């Protein structure tokens with residue numbers, strides 16, 4: 530059985546709480562050291578819980594939309610979606626001086642090299658943040674290219690700061706730079722991306738170079 534995507538805000542709020550619990554479950558799974566009997570018992574309970582959630586299904590994840598308060602949101606997004614357990618979720622701010630930034634804390638579930646965050650995970654975060662920065666500059670687009678320079682291992686369990694800004698516009702193409710850094714500003718990962726506004730998103734002045 531499927532239902533329409535339009536859902537009440539109470540259901541979405543409950544779903545966000547469920548997604549957070551699912552994140553805590555994932556964190557518990559990667560760190561648990563209980564014995565195999567307990568693992569099997571928990572697994573059996575999870576099978577039953579999974580089937581309860583599957584009883585009524587959407588046809589796709591929660592969409593890009595405007596919330597009742599007028600803010601734009603994408604609750605099903607893999608990076609920022611409060612209702613998507615895969616999402617950190619990243620809480621992106623747009624400072625008055627421009628660009629985009631987010632305080633974040635990676636977790637053991639994000640491990641790549643021993644004791645550090647997987648490079649694909651930091652690339653995911655920077656892809657989104659650079660994309661948000663070009664959107665904040667009025668040039669929303671999809672990633673054409675993303676270049677990452679890994680300068681130091683990224684720790685999990687410690688606060689880090691991600692930031693990005695649009696740097697150049699040329700027709701439908703917009704470039705952005707970004708970093709993930711320690712709170713003292715020490716850069717850990719740097720990124721440069723080219724974002725392209727698809728023809729179907731055509732902006733009124735998209736063919737006019739801004740420079």
Ligand SMILES: CCCCCCCCCCCCCCCC(=O)SCCNC(=O)CCNC(=O)[C@H](O)C(C)(C)COP(=O)(O)OP(=O)(O)OC[C@H]1O[C@@H](n2cnc3c(N)ncnc32)[C@H](O)[C@@H]1OP(=O)(O)O
Pocket residue numbers: 593656657658659660661664669670671672673674700701702723725726727728
């Ligand atoms: C409703 C939503 C609202 C959103 C509001 C904001 C929300 C808040 C922020 C969200 C932030 C999300 C951030 C995550 C963003 C992803 O992760 S998006 C997912 C990853 N990216 C993709 O899947 C893109 C897949 N590729 C495509 O869709 C198409 O190839 C593209 C990129 C739209 C280009 O197609 P096209 O428009 O047909 O391009 P085309 O006319 O051939 O070329 C145009 C120009 O771009 C160049 N170009 C084309 N492709 C490339 C490329 N890959 N590399 C370099 N140059 C290229 C061409 O050389 C050409 O250059 P010029 O000759 O004009 O100098």
